[in-house]
Amino acid sequence: MSEERKGFTGSLLKGLTRSTVESLAMKMGLKPHERGWVTVDTGASLMSVSPKVAMDFFKTVPDVARLLENGDLRNWADIGRRIAVNNIDEACEFYRSSSGILEPLSERLRSLLIALCSKQIVLSPVAALTTFKQAPQLVLSFRDEHSAIRLFAIAVEVAHRSVKHSTEVLTAAPKALAVLQSFDAQAGSQVDESPVKAVLDLAESFAQRTGATAAEFLSAVGEGMDFIERPSDIIELCGQTAFFLERGGATALQYFRSARSVIEVGGAESFDKWSRVTRKVAEEGNAIVYDFLKMTPKVLSTLTLTLKRRAPERVNSVLDIVEELASQNVYIALECFKSSPRALVTASLDQFQTWAREGAELYRQDRRKAQAYYALESKSSQDSLRGARDGVSLESVSHLLRLYVEGLTGREMTIAPLGTIPEESKISDGQTIQLPSVIAEFGSPEDDFRLYKVLAAHASGQVEFGTRIAGTTDIRAALKEIDLYYEQKEKRRLAEGLEDDEFVQYSNIEHLGMRVRPELDPERLETADYKLVLSRFPNHLLATRIFTTLENGRIDWRLRSAYRGIRRDLDFVRSRLIERRPSFAQLTVEQAVYEMLFQITLCGGVIDDMARRAYGEVINQFERIVADYLRKDDTTVGDTLMATFRVYELLDGQRQQNESESDSSDDTQQSEKDESGDSSQDTDSQQQAMQVQRRPELFNQWSQAVEEVTSTDSELLNELMNAETSEQELHEGDEVFYYDEWDRELGDHRARWCRIIQRLNRKGHNDFVEQVRARYSGVISSIRHQFQMLRPESLRKVKGELDGEDFDLQAVIDHHVDKKTTGRPSDRLYIRRIRRERDVAVSFLLDMSSSTARTITRHPNQPYTRPGQKIIDIEKQGLVLMSEALEAVGDAYSISGFTSEGRRNVKYFLIKRFAEKYDHDVERRIGGITYHNNTRLGAAIRHAAAELEKQDARTKLLIVLSDGRPYDHDYGDSRYAREDTKIALRQAKIQGITPFCITIDRESEAELKDLYGEVGYTIIDDVMSLPERLPGIYRRLTT
Amino acid sequence: MTQTRSETVITKEQSIDKYRITREPFYLNIKDEVSIFETAYKAKLPVMLKGPTGCGKTRFVEAMAYRLGRPLITIACHEDLSATDLVGRYLLEGDDTVWHDGPLTTAVRHGAICYLDEVVEARKDTIVLIHPLTDDRRILPVEKLGILLNAPDDFMLVISYNPGYQSVLKDLKQSTRQRFLSFDFDYPPPEAETQVVAHEGGVSESVARDLVKIGEKVRNLKGHGLEEGVSTRLLVYAAQMIARGVDPVTACEISIASPITDDDELQRSIREIVTTVI
Known part of the structure; x- marks a missing residue:
């Protein structure tokens, strides 16, 4: 048989002599039978592709054959053959490099590699070739044989489904392993329970289940796990993830990712709570659990942004509440979780908790209500959140405080809650006060x-006493002195020797011998402010911290001397502060120093006797500095800067002493860490320290605000808040207003539910108005005449008054006659002039929804010769006539139109404002009126009423021109829309506005009556007659 | 006919003495308005005083009248003030028709200083009446008596108005404005105001200084919710209350916070300002 084969192949190998083939076969060595078959087979087919490749193949075969089992050898040969089909050169390369690549690998790995490549080659020769080439490197990066084998096995498993992902498994793995390495070191001996094993087990399960997700899982691991403290947590996490794998790879992956973010933000404790909630949610089904998982990272990242420093602690508390709710109902727990970032922007944790519990109560009554409640949509929910149960919310006093600081400073100021300042005002310009x-x-x-x-007074004190003032002589003097000092100090150090540790630490440079202090730009000298000066300190964070405290002290002092009354409040707050000062025993040296400084500047001296004994000298020096620079009535920010300089140097000297005494050189690091507020000490004392730190922070926030605000903050919040309704982009010049909407079923307003976008209406051609004027010229002149008659004469004579400007001659005669005859004359002898003014302001609100595009004709049978008109055009004509009439009578009036596309996009087009004249622009805007979209009548009425209310007139009239019932795609059913409109009209009436609706909808009298019944309305049967009738209706209304 | 009528008509002139100012009013010269006013008086030119309410316009006129030794006739203008009200009218007294001089006529007859307070409040047709008095003619036609009164050299017309709060409708017409020299008044500078408040309110200088500081802060709120800042007059009221033993915070409450606004929040912020200062 062997001979036969040989002959057969020999005839195929046309270019080769028989002897060559034979000798090659001989060379193949040990087991000629099987291998011979493979070789000759492949060799033969390779010949048909390229003799060159075949040659390389034959040359390598002997070496490779030693390394591979029969099956693998066949596969290996096959891989090369398939490559050759695509690219001859690469195939050559493959064969030539094979033995070199396979040689160093273990037997098992070789086999797996070949298996993987032969899987990959079927779909992607490139991928296979790459895998093959990179195999040695990969194996090296997998650290140990065991992991490498497992990973290759996983890759092979994945390759069954997706070649692409099998490659990714291998590329993602090194990073993941590197991440896990540190934990393995910790885990030590318990190898069978190591995190690596857990992760690999899990990856394998992923691979078996869905393939693709295994790669994503590994890359998720590779993103870092360093926030996990114990190796056992990783094992736990993997175990939990495996549980969710039964619900599908995507869910499990999402679980893993979300869990990671939970641990990252809140630590192991949060994770426990969160996973309990997740399991609970999972009982409700796959869709909802996926939803929950997906939302988790987003919510958490927003939450951390809102909560800032004490995030872990507070995330834990939020999760506590969510878990509590989940035990009652999963859905509301989810809603509550979702809106927690938004709620916590304004509410304290305690308020949040109460609010959440109240919602659960509500849920027992009405599920829909509860959902709206948790989404913070309903007014009662917002009230309940804000509920003045405990504490005062900024929202409730911000207007008051704004007026207060504006009064004190005489400047335009804004009050913003900490951490929610919009991007533009990030530069702390002294205009925005964060509270x-x-x-x-x-x-x-x-x-x-x-x-x-007190906080507001401090902020306005900063304005009044010039904290942010720039370029004054004393700031410049301070700047020069400080700069010169450190300049020289640096020079000295450079000269003295470069190994000075402290210098290196301060200046953060690797390359010594270079100038590190940038030259002071002389141009900036003119506009020097405290920030510039602080930036000239070697450690500007330290300087900033000292400066902040000292400046607060200066402001405090100046406030006290300038305003007698505020002393009471300052003293009150001070006394409360003093009560809560930490004991010095609990503080580190570094903390104690700041604490002393704080107490000296803001609490009127160090209160703790023990501290006095321990730090007597430092305290004395501090007190001297404070007394020297800050305890005068005309101190400026320059004095504070000089004081900062002194304290800084003092601390610096102190530290050097400490260092030389007690070799502990990580003091600076410690202080740096304290700066960012995450000093990692024992949790107990840390918590206490945090609580301690909080109060000074309230004062110190102003100088730190700049660094703290992150730009994504508000965006993220918005995204969370308005996930379900898209807001359209605003155009330039648009104004935005928010209005509540009445929810019939809720029996409550949905707060700030509708967004009104107010913009000027597009300008059309003023031909339209000209044409209407021409067509109705007769009507117009008679309307004008009628309305001019309405215009009252400014003075009216009233006869027979008791007092007046002139005698009523007839009355005087009567008087005399009466006197002579009856002796009882009337005293009413005078004429008086009484002013009578017409005092009317009217708003026309035009429905511009697309239903007004309907064509109305009097001659339905002659559509072409007498085509009829669109309702909107008829309404426009009516407006032209109306404007003529109103100009004649002289009433103040405005015209606007509205359409809507969902609740966040209610557009309110201004056609004529009250203050505007009826000029060409207005005419063109009338011409530009056209129809679009829907009718969210309630919101439009609310806005029109709000605008009208600002008018100063005795009679305020709101005339709504509508063609039918209100409708919008998210405006609920027709009853909902009707109720909302009704409430809006009712509110307008309460505001002292007389609403009146003109409608051309004849279809449903009953509905109309329900809708407009409380206010006046009229139905125009013959729509075509609207233009002529409109002025008549108006006249009737106002006389 | 004319004959008979003149027999029955009795003309009643108002006694001028009651318009004389006997005690010197307290007025603190801020810039040089006193001497300039005197010059204007000598030049027989009418004067317009502009400024917010309660900043001392009326007091200034009183002080000047005293200095110049002229009686002062003040007319508070209002919407229904008619020409008759200014010039005079016939009244029936028993069987007689008696002519009563109006305040303006009285002022012209006696060469007094006539002060039309808040002149924009008067009707336009009324304001026109003063036009012939304000140019070089210096005459007052009394139509009902059929006479022209020539104003003596002593006579002076002073009007005041507050450009701040009245509506556009009540702006003074150019034809009227351009007949007057105009003095701009404002709240006195802190030092001067302190003196005024201390003197008028009868309080110590430190109390007065606090009140002035409050005033200054509250005036910062003008335009941010307040139509008009708190007037010196109100500060003096507060001082007077304090001088009579009312608790300072309460005094400020009733004489500053509450009078100038009805807005609760605004009142509250003013209260906070008050408690910050006092």
């Missing part, structure tokens, strides 16, 4: 308000 969104420190609203007042 905590809730203050619940003292237990009574009055006292809490006093803290607000």
Whole structure:
């Protein structure tokens, strides 16, 4: 048989002599039978592709054959053959490099590699070739044989489904393993329970289940796990993930990712809570659990942005509440979780908790209500959240505080809650005062308000006493002195020797011997402010911190001397601050120093005797500095800067001493860490320290605000809030207003539910108005005449008054006659002039929805010769006539139109404003009126009423021109829309506005009556007659 | 006919003495308005005083009248003030028809200083009446008596108005405005205002200084919710209340926060400002 084969192949190998083939076969060595078959087979087919490749094949075969089993050898040969079909050169390369690549691998790995490549080659020769070439490197990067074998096995498993992902498994793995390495080191001996094993087990399960997700899982691991503390947590996490694998690879992957973010934000404790919630949610079905998982990272990242420093702690509390709710109902727990970032922007945790529990109560009654409640849509929900149960919310006092600081400073100021400042005002310009969104420190609203007042007074003190002032002589003097000092110090150090540790630490440079302090730009000297000066300190963070405290002290002092009354509040807050100062025993040296500084500047001296004994000298020096620079009535920010300089140097000297005494050189690092507020000490004392830090922070926030705000903050929030309704982009010049909407079923307003976009109407051609004028010229002149008659004469004579400007001659005669005859004359002898003014302001609100595009004709049988008109055009004509009439009578009037595309996009087009004259622009805007979209009548009425209310007129009239019932795609059913409109009209009436609706919908009298019944309305049967009739209706209404 | 009528008509002239100012009013010269006013008086030119309410316009006129030794006739203008009200009218007294001089006529007859307070409040047809008095003619036609009164050299017309709060409709017409010299008044600078408040309110200088500081802060709110800042007059009221033993915070409440606005929040912020200062 062997001979036969040989002969057969020999005839195929046309270019080769028989002897060559034979000798090659001989060379193949040990087991000529099987291998011979493979070789000759492949060799033969390779010959048909390219003799060159075949040659390389034959040359390599002997070496490779030693390394591979029979099956693998066949596969290996086959891989090369398939490559050759595509690219001859690469095939040559493959064969030539094969033995070199396979040689160093273990037997098992070789086999797996060949298996993987032969899977890959079927779909992608390129991928196979790459895998093959990179195999040695990959194996090296997998650290140990065991992991490598497992990973290759996983890749092979994945390759069954997706070649692409099998490659990705291998490329993602090294990073993941590197991440896990550190944990393995910790895990030590318990190898069978190592995180690596857990992850690989899980990856394998992923691979078996869905393939593709295994790669994603590994790359997710590779993104970093360093926030996980114990190796066992990873094992736990993997175990949990495996549980979700039964619900599908995507769900499990999402679970893993979300869990990661939970642990990252809140630590192991949060993870426990969160996974309990997740399991609970999972009982409700796959869709909802996926939803929950997906939302988790987003919610958490927003939550951390809102909560800032104490995030882990507070995330935990949020999860507590969510878990509590989940035990009652999963859906509301989810809603609550979802809106937690939004709620916590304004509410304290306690408020949030109460709010959440109240919602659960509500749920027992009405599920829909509860959902709206948790989405913070309903007014009662917002009220309940804000509920003045404990603390004072900034929202409730911000207007008051704004007026207060504007009064004190005489400048335009804005009050913003901490952390929610929009991008533009990020530069702390002294215009925006950031205050905590809730203050619940003292237990009574009055006292809490006093803290607000003190904070606001401090902020306005900064304006009044020039914290942010720039370019004054004393700032420049301070700048020069400080800069010169450090300049020289640096020079000295450079000269003295470069190994100075401290210098290296301060200046953060690797390359010594270079100048590190950038030259001071002389141009900036002119506009030097405290920030520039602080940036000239070697450690500007430290300087900033000292400066902030000292400047607060200066402002405090100046406030006290300038305003007698605020002393009471300052003293009050000070006394409360003093009560809560930490004991010095609990503080590190570094903290103690700041604490002393804080107490000296803001609490009127160090309160702790123990501290005095321990740090007597430092305290004395501090006190001297403060007394030297800050305890005068005309101090400026320059004085604070000089004081900062002194304190800085003092601390610097102190530290050097400490260092030389006690070799602990990580003091600076410690302070740096403290700066960012995450000092990692024992949790107990840390928590206490945090609580301690909070109060000074309230004062110190202003100088740190700039660094703290992240841009994604508001965007993320918005995204969360308005996930379900898209807001259209605003055009330039648009104004936005928000209005509540009445929800019939809720029996409550949905707060800030509709967004009104107000813009000027597009200008059309003024031909339209000209044409209407021409067509109705007769009508117009008679209307004008009628309306001019309405215009009252400014003075009217009233006869027979008791007092007046002139005698009523007839009355005087009567008087005399009466006197002579009856002796009882009337005293009413005078004429008086009484002013009578017509005092009317009217708003026309035009429905511009697409239903007004309907064509109305009087001659339905002659559509071409007498085509009829669109309703909107008839309405426009009516407006032209109406304007003529109103110009004649002289009433103040405005015209606007509206359409809507969902609740966030209610467009309100201004056609003529009250203050505007009826000029060409207005005419062109009337011409530009056209129809689009829907009719969200309630919102439009609310806005029109709000605008009308600003008018100063005795009679305020709102005339709504509508063609039918209100409708919008998210405006509920027709009853909902009707109820909302009704409430809107009712509110307008309460505001002192007389609404009147003119409608041309004849279809449903009953509905109309329900809708407009409370206010006046009229139905125009003959739509074509609207233009002529409109002025008549108006006249009737106003006389 | 004319004959008979003149027999029955009795003309009643108002006694001028009651218009004389006997005690010197307190007025603190801020810039040089006193001497300029005197010059204007000598030049027989009418004067217009512009400024927010309660900043001392009326007091200034009183002080000047005293300095110049002229009686002062003040007319508070209002919407229904008619020409008759200014010039005079016939009244029936028993069987007689008696002519009563109006305040303006009285002022012209006696060479007094006539002060039309808040002149924009008067009707336009009324304001026109003063036109012939304000140019070099210096005459007052009394139509009902059929006479022309020539104003003596002592006579002076002073009007005041507050450009701030009245509506556009009540702006003074150019034809009227351009007949007057115009003095711009404002709240006095803090030092001066402190003196005024201390003197008028009878309080110590430190109390007065606090009140002035409050005033200054509250005036910052003008335009941010307040139509008009708190007037010196109100500060003096507060001082007077304090001088009579009312608690300062309460005094400020009733004489500053509450009078100038009805807005609760605004009142509250003013209260906070008050408690910040006092």
